[in-house]
Amino acid sequence: MTLIWILSATALVGLISLIGILTFGIKTKAFERFLILIVGFAAGALIGSAFLHLLPEAMESCQPERVFFYALIGFTIFFLMERYFYWRHCHDGVCDVHTFTYLNLIGDGIHNFTDGLIIAASFITDIKLGIITTLAVIFHEVPQEMGDFGVLVYGGFSKSRALLFNFICALMAVLGAVIGYALSNITKNASLFLISFTAGGFIYIAASDLIPELHRQKDAKRSNIAFVTFVLGLLFMALARVIL
Secondary structure (H helix, E strand, C coil), X not given: CHHHHHHHHHHHHHHHHHHHHHHCXXXXXXXXXXXXXXXXXXHHHHHHHHHHHHXXXXXXXXXXXXXXXXXXXXXXHHHHHHHHHHHHXXXXXXXXXXXXXXXXXXXXXXXXXXXHHHHHHHHHHCHHHHHHHHHHHHHHHHHHHHXXXXXXXXXXXXXXXXXXXXXXXXXXXXXXXXXXXXXXXXXXXHHHHXXXXXXXXXXXHHHHHHHHHHHCCCXXXXXXXXXXXXXXXXXXXXXXXXXX
């Protein structure tokens, strides 16, 4: 029965990745103008998620030195991966798809896998705790998945391709839940590392890729509005922290 609860919860979380389908009715030019605002929100949500959710959560059960060390590992690995993707896909100086889209998919996949581990661990402890944890994950996944979708489209993916890859990444939560259920005795230690590692990756993506994209905007009005959406992303994650 516990496994059914776990699978149902993670499947529900996975469906949130399809939120990008709401944009399919928006005309292309209008959506392109709107994209930079989503990128701004995504940058704020990633930074907020790392500093207000992931790192504090990891430090509740682990020494700060280890948490920040794991985060630095994540930051460094994402830096190396971006160098690889840039060399592999853009060594001729032309990129049809920006390298940060691949990093975002990897970071999102790891994050969703970790969510699955956490959901499994909470349901194994208590069904009520599992339900509360699932609601918490859903609450912070809605803006993040919308931001992830926007980042993929902004980086060169078509809407349909972005939706598909976002959904595939979301299924990592189900994989994480199954592994977490099967290996419940070691799930806690694994999730602590992955939470910190993901935080480092999110900080790297937001600081080195998304925020510079905001700086490249030549239109002052749109640039200022993008900064506002960045702050809104931070505030949303801060609000989620207070409520949950």
